Amino acid sequence: RTGPGRAVDGEPKFDLDLWNPEYFERLHRFMSKASLLGVIVEVTLLSNTYGDTVWALNPLYGANNVNDIPSIPWPEYISLRHPEVVNHQRAYIVKMVEELNPYDNFYFEICNEPGGGVDLPGSPTCEEVDAWQVSIANLIRSTEAHLPSKHLIAGQEAFHYNPMIFTTDTSFHSFPIDVVNVHPLPNTVYGNRHYDLGQFMSKQLRLRELRDYCLATFHEPRPLNMDEDNIASQYIDLEGWTIHRKRAWTALMSGAHYDYIDFTVNKYVESGSHNSHRTIRSWMGYLADFIHSLDIVHARPLASWLKAQPQHTLACVYAMEGEDYSIYLADERELEETGYGDPINGSITCDLPASLFEVACYQPMTGVYSVWLPLPGGPDVKINLPEFRHDLVIRIRRPH
8 A cells, every 4th residue: 555645445545566565474374373273264365345335445446546447336346347457356366376375274265255147237247257257267277287286266156136046057067166165045046946045144044955955966076165154143142053053064964064154253352252162163163073073085965864753853864874874953943933942852763784783862062972872773773862952963883
């Protein structure tokens, strides 16, 4: 920020031909610390600017720099329409790719929430936004081709603003990415089916739709990440955290990946609040411990394996058939439904090979197993469950 002159925020204008050494020093400190702690970082290179107010804070906004960048409408920032803008974006991306290449604890995301078809005259179509994204993905690949390390690229095709539709078939089939990031929202489309994955900041569960979408895409060669789930993340309370625990277990036990934003992380409380550590952050840790105790390379979701289960529950089964079965049962009732959070009783029924197994329950809120008990296999094996609230995991495996 060299000036002369002031940007919209009152600070000196940017010179887009100069790098800020302090930024890259901070970036390297952050990435090195994350590496020491075993943290995987999603490096999101660019983002939708959403409207005039946010766009007016961007360094490439015409009034914010000394480089004679033309003033353009905010939707056109994520398109190929303006070579002056695109060339500065590309220079920044090459610099980031080169600076980050030595690290092995991150992946790139092309653009956060890319969208097209904004209800403004002449705005870029989704196809234009996707062409811009493809050019960036190709730039990352060509830059890394001459560097020692190669990294994964995550992304998603552009959503359509009006009407709001989130198509995902291209993301799984022909987009130049390695990981498909999907922000769970209503009107998410795959294979000509519309899935309601929940309204933004609504405290909705929508577990059945979430499970079915994960199962529908599981056969695809690119992994699905339910990214930045914001169904209830602004509600820093037990209800919101319980919803995210249940959605995280549902996604992982259906063969997908999951992340969400802990809004108790803030300046001066960078590790989150005391209550979030006692609850959601501990719960996510228990989920990570459990999922990594499975053979996730060979395990698969089994959509219709369970033959009977308690009323009001949704089941997700993740298993190595004949060896190790994990059944996640969740109360799928929404907050406003009668009986939400009430105790659940009952049993499950399944078919097992004619052999000896052992069974135990795992509590997602405590990360604790019950005692392992012997379980003879065979058809129509019935397992009586302990009373539970919200969710429970049953694990059936051959004895160690």
